[in-house]
Amino acid sequence: MKKIISLIALLGLAFPAVAEDVDVTFSGDFRTRGLYEMVQGFDDNGKARNDNAWSGQFRIGSAFNAGEKLSGQVSFLANTRWGQDIQAGANGLPESAVNSSAFEVYEAYATWLMSDTTKLRVGRGVYTVADGTIVAENLFEDLPYSFDGAIYTNEMDWARMDVFFARVADFRGQTFTAGNLNFGNQARGDQGNVFGANFDLKILPDMFNLANVHVMQIKRDAIAGAPGSMDADLIRYGLTLGGDAAGFDFRGTYAGYSGDEGAGDLDGSMIDLELGYEMTDLMGARLHVLYHTDSGDEDTAGAISSSDGDNQTYDSFFYDQHQNAGLMDVVRWGNSTYLQVGLTLEPKDDLTLDIRYLKFEKTEQADAASLANIVVDQAGAPLTSAGRNSDDDLGSEIDIELTQKYESGLAITARYGLFMPGDAFGPNADNYSQFWLQASMSF
Numbered sequence: 001m002k003k004i005i006s007l008i009a010l011l012g013l014a015f016p017a018v019a020e021d022v023d024v025t026f027s028g029d030f031r032t033r034g035l036y037e038m039v040q041g042f043d044d045n046g047k048a049r050n051d052n053a054w055s056g057q058f059r060i061g062s063a064f065n066a067g068e069k070l071s072g073q074v075s076f077l078a079n080t081r082w083g084q085d086i087q088a089g090a091n092g093l094p095e096s097a098v099n100s101s102a103f104e105v106y107e108a109y110a111t112w113l114m115s116d117t118t119k120l121r122v123g124r125g126v127y128t129v130a131d132g133t134i135v136a137e138n139l140f141e142d143l144p145y146s147f148d149g150a151i152y153t154n155e156m157d158w159a160r161m162d163v164f165f166a167r168v169a170d171f172r173g174q175t176f177t178a179g180n181l182n183f184g185n186q187a188r189g190d191q192g193n194v195f196g197a198n199f200d201l202k203i204l205p206d207m208f209n210l211a212n213v214h215v216m217q218i219k220r221d222a223i224a225g226a227p228g229s230m231d232a233d234l235i236r237y238g239l240t241l242g243g244d245a246a247g248f249d250f251r252g253t254y255a256g257y258s259g260d261e262g263a264g265d266l267d268g269s270m271i272d273l274e275l276g277y278e279m280t281d282l283m284g285a286r287l288h289v290l291y292h293t294d295s296g297d298e299d300t301a302g303a304i305s306s307s308d309g310d311n312q313t314y315d316s317f318f319y320d321q322h323q324n325a326g327l328m329d330v331v332r333w334g335n336s337t338y339l340q341v342g343l344t345l346e347p348k349d350d351l352t353l354d355i356r357y358l359k360f361e362k363t364e365q366a367d368a369a370s371l372a373n374i375v376v377d378q379a380g381a382p383l384t385s386a387g388r389n390s391d392d393d394l395g396s397e398i399d400i401e402l403t404q405k406y407e408s409g410l411a412i413t414a415r416y417g418l419f420m421p422g423d424a425f426g427p428n429a430d431n432y433s434q435f436w437l438q439a440s441m442s443f
Contacts, residue, residue, distance in 0.1 A: 023064065026061070107123075120150065124146050125147065138318070218233070234258060234261075266315075268294070335362050341356070342354065365391070400415065415437075
């Protein structure tokens with residue numbers, strides 16, 4: 001960590017020396033958040049089933065322009081978790097005050113403006129496709145998405161076109177030994193690569209403000225010696241439309257993919273539709289209804305089926321996980337169907353109230369659900385998945401979130417969430433509650 005601090009200090013001293021030739025700006029943000037989670041009732045020992053955790057994140061970035069043609073961006077993430085995870089001393093307390101932390105290079109890229117309409121970006125950076133249901137920044141997570149590769153952009157009269165390459169995995173020199181992925185000496189180049197083209201159309205009817213078409217090829221090598229690891233080659237494609245008219249706003253995405261994994265077939269699809277209505281005179285109210293469905297497999301759970309040779313459980317790729325399927329982050333995409341209704345209000349300037357209700361089901365009863373958080377039954381056992389052939393009712397969720405923004409860049413958000421497990425979790429599943437608080441600032 002001392003090396004990191006020294007590096008930042010060195011950069012801060014070095015930039016003024018080249019200020020005449022390079023324009024440098026700094027930006028960043030900080031957040032700290034707390035989560036208290038509770039499962040209704042008590043376990044067999046009478047101990048309340050609850051937990052709490054606090055964490056923080058500091059992000060700092062620097063953008064530079066070297067003349068009119070060259071520019072770049074570098075940014076770093078420092079994540080901290082309150083408390084120690086090291087071996088305790090004789091008195092039961094940590095033997096040192098060195099808290100756990102993680103430091104990441106989030107962005108590091110350069111951009112060359114090749115002409116008035118074309119540019120080339122090379123390095124590590126964020127990227128989004130359409131409305132974030134395919135590729136998003138995923139900023140809520142401790143480690144948001146960023147991609148290593150290159151993007152060629154052409155701004156045409158009728159569309160903006162991105163042609164891109166991203167290396168999302170590199171297993172070079174690795175072998176799978178005794179259940180662990182260890183570094184080996186073999187000369188291999190196993191990789192996961194994405195090649196794609198992304199079009200944002202510009203010439204649209206008045207009611208449309210978004211029209212996106214994308215196509216990608218994904219090629220993934222099997223990891224040598226890893227059980228179940230197979231080569232994969234597939235094509236992803238999709239269409240997104242959005243717009244507004246007469247107080248209504250709408251958004252819709254269809255996405256799908258098809259290809260091979262090992263000796264089997266990969267096929268999946270997703271539909272995400274939202275319709276909203278704004279009443280600006282009523283505290284800026286916006287009502288919305290959202291419907292989402294993605295494919296599941298009829299006879300297996302997330303693997304190539306021995307009966308039909310297919311895996312149809314939707315691979316959600318790099319979508320925005322927190323903003324979809326509920327703010328509690330219990331249900332994830334993949335064999336997921338749900339209906340969401342919501343209301344957003346602005347009772348006064350810089351104060352926003354967001355209320356959502358969601359009803360979840362498995363798309364295919366024979367397939368397992370994709371879940372991120374843990375729901376606990378009456379005996380204290382974790383239920384991390386609503387398994388195959390269980391009931392298709394995953395349950396429902398209520399989210400209530402209040403955000404207050406201040407002129408200084410400070411924002412405070414409080415949220416309560418309640419997840420009510422459905423029959424897919426069995427008769428012993430209890431309600432799961434979250435109390436969440438975050439303070440953030442940007443500069």
